[in-house]
Amino acid sequence: MDTQQIANRLVALCREGKYDECYDELFAPDARNIEMPAMAGGPLGDAQGLDAIRAKARAWSDGVEQIHGGSVGEPQVSGNWFSVPMSMDLTFKGGQRMAMDELCIYQVRDGKIVREQFFYDT
C-alpha cells in the first residue's frame, strides 16, 4: 500500500474502533508513538515498539468510563507523511469528562507506519 492507501485504511479502522487491527496491519514492529511533552514519564507518555504501544492503549482504555462521541476526519497526505484530525468526548473513571481535539501525524516507510505523533492542548 502507498501512503494514501495506508492513510485511508487507518481512518477506516479507527472509525470502526478497530485499533488493534490498526496496529497489527499497518504499523512497523519498532514504530514510535509520541505524545505532547506534558505527558512524558507517565503511563501515557511516549512509547517505542508495538508491544509498548499496545500496552499504553490498554492503560488508556482501562482509565475510561464512557465514550460519549468522537470523530475521525479525512487523512491529508504529503509525501510519506499524513495527518488526521480526531476528536473524542469521554468520561474517565473518577468522573472527569473531557472533550478533546487532536491532530495526529503519521510517517510511513516501506509500506508501514513507523511513527505516530499527537498534537493537542495540554
Add this chain to the structure above:
Amino acid sequence: MDTQQIANRLVALCREGKYDECYDELFAPDARNIEMPAMAGGPLGDAQGLDAIRAKARAWSDGVEQIHGGSVGEPQVSGNWFSVPMSMDLTFKGGQRMAMDELCIYQVRDGKIVREQFFYDT
C-alpha cells in the same frame, strides 16, 4: 481570528509567497519553529522567536538558486491546531535540485500562531 481563519490566511499568504507578511500578521513574537532532528544545530535548525525565525528564513532563501514550482494545500483544523501540506521543487546554489514534500503543523493560542513544526523525510 479563530484557528480556521488564521489557517486560511496563512495558506493565502504562502500561496502568494508573502512569508514576511505571514510572520508579521499571524505569529506571536515568541513563536517556536521546529524542524526535523536531523537539522538540529545548523543554520536551518530550530528557531525561537520571530527575529530568529526571520533570520532563518533569510538564510534559507540565500541558499536557493531557483524555485521551479511548489504547492500549498488546504489547511486542516483540529481544535487549536492545523496542518498544511506543502511541496517545493528547487535548485540550491551549487546546483543540487531537490523536490520535497512536507507536512506543516501549526498551534494557535490567543489568536496567534505560537508554534510551527515541519515533518519531512531526512
